[in-house]
Every structure is written in structure tokens, then in C-alpha cells.
Amino acid sequence: MKHLLFIFLFVSLSVQAKVTLPAIYSDGMVLQRNQPIHIWGQADPKEKIQILFAEQKQTVKADSKGYWEVNLKALETGGPYQLQIIGKENPISIKDILIGDVWLCSGQSNMQWVVNNVTNAEVEKKNANYPQIRTLNIPRRMELSPKDTISATWLVCSPENVGRFSGVAYFFAKKVYEETNIPIGIINSSWGGTIVETWTSLEAANTLPQKRLDRYNKNEKLFPPTEYLTRKNKEAKRNDYPSLVYNAMIHPLLSFSIKGVLWYQGENNVGNAEPYTDWLTCMIGDWRNRWNSELPFYIIQLPNFDSINKKPLWAEMRDAQSKVLAVPGTHLIVTSDLGDPYDLHPRNKQEVGMRAALQALHYEYGYSDIVSESPMFE
DSSP states (O other): OHHHHHHHHHHHHHHHHSOBOOTTSOTTOEEETTSOEEEEEEOSTTOEEEEEETTEEEEEEOOTTSEEEEEEOOOOSEEEEEEEEEOSSOEEEEEEEEEEEEEEEEESHHHHOBGGGSTTHHHHHHTOOOTTEEEEEOOOOOOSSOOSOOOOOEEEOOTTTGGGSBHHHHHHHHHHHHHHOOOEEEEEEEOTTOOGGGGSOHHHHTTSOGGGTTTTSTTSOOOOHHHHHHHHTOOOOTTSSTTHHHHHHTGGGTTSOOSEEEEEOOGGGTTOOTTHHHHHHHHHHHHHHHHTSOOOEEEEOOOSTTTTSSSOHHHHHHHHHHHGGGSTTEEEEOOTTTOBTTBSSOSOHHHHHHHHHHHHHHHHSOOTTSOOOOOOOO
16 A cells, blocks of 8 residues: 555656646647737746747746746747747647737637538638648536636648638638738637627626626626525536636636637527627626737627518627627627528628628728728618
């Protein structure tokens, strides 16, 4: 037994001694240009770590819990670079890093919809030779409290890989890259069937008027999810309470600088459109605050799935989405002419991505002569 205990302690100490990085730092990653580059990880308490990247060299000391972080100087578009992390036990080397623009593409199933399932998928995949476009697909999960880590690695765009890219995100990135020649990173954090509330942090949700919270806690602010679920005597599902998906799929990304956000969501809030404007406005403000940046938000409006119904529930949601334009730095991509009244998931993601890209090129990349605005109802 003593020998087994010794072996266990030896293995534990050996594992603990290794310098580690979050999985988001992996071969083929894209880092945001013109913003300080934040690198962090774990090591032994008080261990010294050396960071080498793009002719920059820094040494940092882990704190009493083994956490360390460093901010490197901002860089212009370029690469590929190599990142080296050197601790006392193990060196880490991350290769093929590009400096470009990183876009967070989030929402539910129409954002999640992959290139494998779009119109003319085989042709699109055959022609997808864009090694300077990469994606990070965030695992779909929920958590009762905010988490700092995820398990995901970057994929380089190729005919073999692109089938797993979000269709909307890929066609957006493809157009932006073709026009600007700037490397594009896509962080695809989307989950079909989710409501806007679950993407909103608990702290932000509690800033909303009480009438928006009464469906969860009547006449009270929101409890922590664990307490709420205990009171309800139920196990959590992703839409049961605000913050559950945010905790697992957005919070771990906050230390990673991004250019802006594409948001394609609302299908699961159909039938409850009136509160949606407040919830999405709240979520946008919260994400901007947590990234400490006035991130541009490109909101993709719902298509015309319900146009044959007598009750225009999807039209009501489109109206709620358009009202969010009162928030500065938000833009609307109209898709009501692109949908299919019989299919919740229209397969023409090419045009949706194109329209989003035209707006981004106009507002973020200085292409002022591009006609980018969709027709707007007056």
C-alpha cells in the first residue's frame, strides 16, 4: 500500500509540475491583430515561465495557485508564427499561428448548420482551399457556474475540414478574406434549440426589469442556478434558466480578443417576441462589458419559415430583432427573402454569409462604396 501511495503521489506531482495552456491555444490558431495578445495557463506555484513569440520574450512567475498570465504586444496582420512556453519541466510549442481578425459566430441551429449540409455542399467543399481561414468549434454544453476552460482545437480550412465549419460563418469569412487578404478566425459557439436567455450571464440578467424575470422568480431577482434547480427539484436542461450555456460556451472565451460578433438566433424565442429586444440588448451590453470592447454585433434576422401561417409569429420576432438596432454598433442582416416556408433550416447559407460579410466590409473594413444594407420596412 505504501508503494502504491508513493507512486500515486509521484505521478500527481509530475502531472502538476507540467506547464499547461488552455486548449484554445493550439496549432493553427488565429490571434486578433492590433490588440494585446493575452496568454495564460497553469504551472507549479511560484514557477517561472518564459514566453517567446514573434521576437517578443517575457518571463512571468506563477502565483500561489499556479496561475500565470502575460500580455504580449499587439501585432499587425501576419504569420505564421510559433509560440513557445518554457517551464522547468516541459516546453510547449504551438505552430502555424496567424495574426488576423477573429469573429465570434454564435446563436442556435442556423448558425450551427455546417457546410456539409448547405446547398451544393460537395462543390463548396471541393473549392474550399483557404488555409488562412480557421475555425474553433466550441463543444456544446452547459454549466451551472461560469467556467474558464474549454476543450477544442483549431481547424484549418481545407476541402477535408470545411464540412465541419459553420456554413454562415465560413461563407462570411470567405468573402471577407477574399476582399481584404486578412487571415480570419471563426469561433463557432452555437447550439441548436437555445433561447437568448441561456446565453446571458446571471449578473446581466439581474439588471433587467423584474417583469422580464418573473417567469423564473416571481417578484425576485434570479437565484444562482443551483439554488433555483434545488427549489424546483429538477435537473437542468439548457433552456431552463439564464446563464447555463453562457457559463460553458462564452465565459471561457473572455480572455481571447475578438474583432466582433455574428449572432443568428431567435427561432426558439418565437411566440415570446415582446421580451426579446430587452434580452438581446442586455446580452450585447454584457458581452461588450466582459470583453472590455464595443464589439460590433451583426444580427442575422430570422427568415420567412412561418409565412404561410395565419399568426405571424416569426414576423413578430423579426420586428423584435430590428428594434435592437437602437443599440449603437449593431447591424441587421435581413433574410426574409431567403427562407423556406416549409423548412426551419434553409440551406442557402452562402447568401446569408455573403450579406453579413458585405455589412462587415462596409462598417469594419472601410469599404464605403459597397452597398451593404438590406431593404428595411418603414
